[in-house]
Amino acid sequence: MNAEAAEEALEALTASRLEARRTARRRSGTPPWTIVVLGLSAVYFLVPLYATAVFALSTGKAFSLQPLFDGFGDPGFQASLQLSLTYSIVTTVLALAVVAPTAYVVELRYPQLRSTIEFLSVLPFVVPPIIMAVGLGEVYGINSPIDLIANDQLAPILLYGGYFVLTLPFVFRAIDNALRAVDVRVLTEASSSLGASPIRTFLQVIVPSISLGLVSAALLAFTTAMGEFTLAALLGYPTFPVFLLNENGYEPRIGSALVLVSFLITWAGVIALAAIARRTPGTQIVRGGPM
Amino acid sequence: MSRLELVNIGKRFGDQTAVRDFSLTIDDGELVSFLGPSGCGKTTTLRITAGFEAPDTGAVVVDGRNITDLPANKRGMGMVFQGYALFPNMTARENIEFGLAVRHRPNGERQTKVAELLELFGLAHVGKSYPHQMSGGQQQRVALARAVAVQPGVLLLDEPLSAVDAKVREELRTEIRRMVTQLRITTILVTHDQSEALSISDRVVVMNRGAIEEVGTPGQIYAEPASAFTAGFIGAMNEIAVRVVSGAQGVVERGGKRVTAPGAVGLPEGGPALLLVRPELLEPLGDGAVLNGDLTVKGRVEVQTFLGATTRLLIRELPGSGGAAASTAARPLAVDVPSASAGRWPTGSELAVRIPVGSSRVIADPSARAAAPE
Numbered sequence: 001m002n003a004e005a006a007e008e009a010l011e012a013l014t015a016s017r018l019e020a021r022r023t024a025r026r027r028s029g030t031p032p033w034t035i036v037v038l039g040l041s042a043v044y045f046l047v048p049l050y051a052t053a054v055f056a057l058s059t060g061k062a063f064s065l066q067p068l069f070d071g072f073g074d075p076g077f078q079a080s081l082q083l084s085l086t087y088s089i090v091t092t093v094l095a096l097a098v099v100a101p102t103a104y105v106v107e108l109r110y111p112q113l114r115s116t117i118e119f120l121s122v123l124p125f126v127v128p129p130i131i132m133a134v135g136l137g138e139v140y141g142i143n144s145p146i147d148l149i150a151n152d153q154l155a156p157i158l159l160y161g162g163y164f165v166l167t168l169p170f171v172f173r174a175i176d177n178a179l180r181a182v183d184v185r186v187l188t189e190a191s192s193s194l195g196a197s198p199i200r201t202f203l204q205v206i207v208p209s210i211s212l213g214l215v216s217a218a219l220l221a222f223t224t225a226m227g228e229f230t231l232a233a234l235l236g237y238p239t240f241p242v243f244l245l246n247e248n249g250y251e252p253r254i255g256s257a258l259v260l261v262s263f264l265i266t267w268a269g270v271i272a273l274a275a276i277a278r279r280t281p282g283t284q285i286v287r288g289g290p291m
Numbered sequence: 292m293s294r295l296e297l298v299n300i301g302k303r304f305g306d307q308t309a310v311r312d313f314s315l316t317i318d319d320g321e322l323v324s325f326l327g328p329s330g331c332g333k334t335t336t337l338r339i340t341a342g343f344e345a346p347d348t349g350a351v352v353v354d355g356r357n358i359t360d361l362p363a364n365k366r367g368m369g370m371v372f373q374g375y376a377l378f379p380n381m382t383a384r385e386n387i388e389f390g391l392a393v394r395h396r397p398n399g400e401r402q403t404k405v406a407e408l409l410e411l412f413g414l415a416h417v418g419k420s421y422p423h424q425m426s427g428g429q430q431q432r433v434a435l436a437r438a439v440a441v442q443p444g445v446l447l448l449d450e451p452l453s454a455v456d457a458k459v460r461e462e463l464r465t466e467i468r469r470m471v472t473q474l475r476i477t478t479i480l481v482t483h484d485q486s487e488a489l490s491i492s493d494r495v496v497v498m499n500r501g502a503i504e505e506v507g508t509p510g511q512i513y514a515e516p517a518s519a520f521t522a523g524f525i526g527a528m529n530e531i532a533v534r535v536v537s538g539a540q541g542v543v544e545r546g547g548k549r550v551t552a553p554g555a556v557g558l559p560e561g562g563p564a565l566l567l568v569r570p571e572l573l574e575p576l577g578d579g580a581v582l583n584g585d586l587t588v589k590g591r592v593e594v595q596t597f598l599g600a601t602t603r604l605l606i607r608e609l610p611g612s613g614g615a616a617a618s619t620a621a622r623p624l625a626v627d628v629p630s631a632s633a634g635r636w637p638t639g640s641e642l643a644v645r646i647p648v649g650s651s652r653v654i655a656d657p658s659a660r661a662a663a664p665e
Contacts, residue, residue, distance in 0.1 A: 182379065189343050190376035192364040194390035194441060204389075208380035 049263065056256035067257040071247070077258065080243035087156070087239065088225035091163040095171045095221045096214060098164070103172060104206055107179045108188055114176075121172035124165055133234035136162055141235070149235065159237055163225045170220035178213020179206075219273050223266060293353050293444030293477050294319050295340070300349035302335055309335040311501045313349070320475035322468070324488035327498035328524070333481045334449060336498075340479065341447050342366050353444060366445075369438030369476075373450040375430045377422040383433045384409065384418040390441035408436040412466070428459035435467070439474060446471070446478040452487060464491055485525045489513060497521045514569075519657045522567045527603075527625050529573065531566040531588070531646060532656065535559065543653065545586050554653035563656040568646060570603060570625040575636060576643045586646040592636050593623055602633035606644060 056067050071077055106113050124132070140148040140158050148154045187209060191201040207214065232239040240262070248255030300313040310332040317323050325333035338344040340351055342363030350359045358366055369390075377386050387408055391401045409415045412432040417425055425433070431451060438446060448467070452460045468491040471478045482488050488495045489509040497504040497512065497520070505512065505521045516522035519530070533543040533552075541556040542549055543564060558564055566586075576587065590606035605623040626644055628636065636642055 183374070183376070186372055186374065186376040187378065189341075189363070190370070190372060190378070191389070192362070193341060193366075193368060193370040193447075194437065195364050195367070195393045196389070197364060200393065205378050205380075209378070211380070 052256045052259055056253050056260060067253040068261070070251070071254045071258045071261070074247070074254070076243050080238050080240045083238065084226055084240035087159055087163060088222045090160055091167060091225040092218050092221040094160060094164050095167045096218060099168070099171045099217070100175050100207070100214065101202060103175045103179055104184065104202060107184050118172070118176070121168045124169055129166065129230035130234070132162060132165070133231050136231070137235060158235065159231065162231045163228060166228060166231070167221040167224045170224060171217040174213050174217035174220060175210065178210035182209045215273055215276050219269055222269065295445050295477055296352040297336070297340065298350045298352060300336060300339055300346045302339060302344065302346050308501050310339070313503060315496060315503070315506065317477055317479065320477055321493045322471045322478040322480065322491060324480045324482055324492040324495045325498055326482055326485060326488040326495050329483060331498040332501035333498050337447050337449055337479060337481045340445070341368055341370050367441070367443055368445040368447055369441060369443030370447040371434045371438050371449065371451045373453055375422070375434045375454070377430055377433055379422055382419050382421055383414055383425065386433055387437045387440050390437065394441065404440060408440055412436045427455045428463065431455055431463060435470070439470065439476065443476065446476045448478065448480045450481055450483070467491060489525070497524065515652060516567065519565065519654055527570050529568045529570060529624055531568065533564050533566055533653070535562050535564050543648070548586060550586055550648045552648045552651065552653050554651055558653065558655055564653050565656050566646065566648065567652045567654065570627040571601065572647055573624065573626040574645045574647070575626060575628060576645055585648050587643045588624060588646065589641065589643045590624060591641050592638050595633060595638055597630060598627070600630060601627040602630045603627050604633070604636055606642070609641065
């Protein structure tokens with residue numbers, strides 16, 4: 001559950017689109033440097049994974065899944081995983097529900113605002129999570145003017161908000177790219193000339209047309225929230241990454257086994273995404289002529 | 292099935308005037324084309340009618356009801372877009388059904404209607420295809436079927452045939468005409484293709500620089516264009532420079548020869564004017580033909596262009612044949628002759644051409660008029 005995994009997911013998404021180009025390339029023969037780069041990348045990514053697996057599951061003489069079962073049995077594992085999944089799902093839904101309509105309206109009615117929105121969306125890259133954690137703690141933390149953390153009902157709101165902001169750069173870009181690939185204005189006009197209200201147009205015409213963008217935005221938001229550590233740790237939320245770090249301190253082998261689990265969850269997501277991407281019909285780009 | 296009135300429509304984009312003072316009434320079931328070069332305001336006028344742009348001035352009235360402020364989705368008009376604008380995530384069938392679903396028609400009725408339209412437009416075999424799996428012609432048929440499925444009072448076609456190839460274009464043209472007649476839908480067709488406009492419209496609105504240049508039946512627009520712009524824009528037209536001798540009696544002069552031209556009545560005396568003559572009305576004269584009354588131009592065949600049934604001769608006037616005719620000197624005269632007899636006038640041969648002055652339109656020379664304030 002990290003940025004690399006998210007990047008790989010995007011790669012998988014575009015993979016099918018690039019197939020045609022790849023075929024063309026194959027015909028002219030794969031250049032040797034491509035194989036070298038691919039090989040080096042594979043080593044770079046696979047060696048740590050392999051090392052983790054060996055460390056977690058091998059006693060030096062025998063191979064054992066016991067650390068994995070120990071990890072699953074830990075009450076902290078289930079609670080933290082459940083908490084992280086909840087935060088990630090809510091964040092994902094929130095991000096899509098806010099960003100998709102916003103980006104659509106901007107693209108359709110206020111194209112001049114696009115650069116401003118884009119700038120706002122990349123702010124999390126400028127303000128690191130550590131600064132954000134301190135800032136949020138000052139305003140919403142314990143003994144602060146608006147104490148959200150002390151209140152069990154309100155506490156999640158703080159992290160939802162934080163995660164929403166952190167996922168903005170990925171979510172906005174994925175959705176915005178998808179919107180720009182279809183002719184939003186003409187599709188909207190076609191739909192409204194058939195009598196559809198703006199909301200119906202958005203839900204039945206625009207959303208399905210940008211479904212690939214929405215899926216990748218969802219995956220990026222989900223993995224970002226799932227793997228987020230700084231905000232959760234500093235503001236005191238016992239999420240899965242926080243639990244993993246603690247576990248690594250007490251029981252390094254169990255911790256490593258759980259890291260493998262988290263990798264598997266991410267990959268399940270990537271595979272599901274690729275499957276959806278392959279099955280989505282009518283992803284052809286439709287453009288209107290000059291008006 | 293509606294009477295559409297556009298009243299004094301005006302629209303500016305920044306300091307550009309897109310449409311000015313546009314007034315037109317379109318009758319029930321009438322097919323009217325907006326014809327003009329790009330940037331003449333035809334698409335803007337259509338978009339104002341559809342409700343996609345708000346006019347700065349004027350009103351859109353349908354069946355006596357002012358709908359200028361009504362949003363596009365409440366106007367009940369069908370629209371077909373230049374680039375089809377089919378919903379990429381829906382099959383042909385689902386595209387056509389969309390408008391009916393929006394109107395909450397019962398499922399049985401929807402299926403019947405869609406099947407009927409797929410049949411009508413010859414699309415039965417592509418009902419389950421997605422837009423990217425269809426040819427351009429099929430996509431445009433789906434777009435047409437989708438627009439008429441909701442039985443719109445007014446159908447708006449924005450250059451619907453510009454993206455399909457020539458053969459399909461002709462088929463679709465006939466289909467549109469047949470459909471409009473059959474369903475009696477009041478229709479506006481925006482096009483820059485004059486043959487399209489002339490072939491299927493009840494009336495043609497020629498537009499230039501945001502304003503109506505001329506409105507008339509295709510026959511009127513072709514045979515009796517009121518302005519040099521229309522004359523030049525529609526079909527090929529020869530412009531032959533003459534001088535008005537008498538505006539009262541309609542007498543013009545060219546190369547020292549005076550002839551009666553009823554079209555010149557009312558033009559300022561002594562002023563330069565243009566005789567407008569279609570290439571098919573100019574007549575090559577046989578050797579030794581007797582010239583009575585009409586003007587003739589002597590020239591040499593520069594180019595022969597085969598057009599099918601006819602062949603167009605481009606004839607360069609010989610010096611001294613008709614006088615100091617600057618405009619014919621600059622542009623060769625186009626003369627259409629039956630292809631079967633085109634061999635009589637090979638490239639390089641000389642001939643005389645009779646200009647039927649009596650039946651020709653005469654207009655004041657716009658290049659001379661341009662200097663004077665309008």
